[in-house]
Amino acid sequence: MTDPLLKAEIHCHIEGAAPVSLALAQAEMYRVDISKIVKDGRYVWSDFSEFLLCYDAVASLFRTEADYALLTETYLTELAAANTIYSEIIVSPDHGDRIGLGADAYLAGICDGIHAAREKVGIETRIIVTGERHFGPERVIAAAEYAARAGNSLITGFNMAGDERMGKVADYARAFDIARDAGLGLTIHAGEVCDASSVQDALDLVRPSRIGHGVRSIENQAVVERLVEHSTVLEVCPGSNIALSIYADFGHHPLRDLMAAGVRVCLNSDDPPFFRTSLAQEYETAAAVMGFSEDEINGMTRTAIEAAFVDEETRSRLLARLQEASGASAETGDEPAKQV
Ligand SMILES: Nc1ncnc2[nH]cnc12
């Protein structure tokens, strides 16, 4: 039973976190017919390309600063209710521009949601700006430039999401150089849809401290060894991988083998309602289906916090909270302290 465990998440796309109920309410407000992408209370899509289209259709239902504040506060409140003490959300200012809201208003809404959630439920949150690979290198570079000059203390990382099959990592390396020079933490989607060579390219050309997914590294021992050697953290999203048919089922998922090989891993939800999951569900699946012990799961939470793009004072505070809660539950068998 993982409900009482403290949790942390460093890989969730904000538009991908929109509950179906909220998408339906937004669609009604803007008089948009979403019956093709929502059926029986679920988002519907059939493969990775269709998932990205469905994702964009849901994202298009959030159009104002207030919409983004509501979406962000809603998701963070849900996380906190599951005892999540830290969250990094992946956001796309380029998307804000594309829908005509503008990157500044898009970010302002998200920051309002973060502040409101922090006030209400105490959850600590940081923002990772992402560029989307399938829109091409220029847009990804522009996203990095935006993140670098934003001067927003909540923006602490840079990522590249989108269709991993498009272009070469080398085409996007400049974006990561810009983000690195600005002092942002680096992570990149790789080894999710594409094989271990995609992770190899990311390690060579981006030199990130973390990789989004990275699970297909397991297909190449040399890549696994590099991850271990550099202590690169994999932001693993098992439910996403199963939903997108990267693996047939949890029994075939490489999380256990990656951990056994010494790779640093943590649990994440990616786009939870699209994959019929939640962070709480990912923790529960890790325990009940994948057979991870409470100590191993707390270890993954610790890894997420150790790898977080956050100042050292906040990291120490979060680690102390986790230590206190997991130490206390190990010693007494009592439930760890709930979030205040
Ligand atoms: N799982 C995923 N992979 C790549 N890009 C994404 N954008 C949102 N979810 C994604």
Ligand SMILES: [Zn+2]
């Ligand atoms: Zn992702």
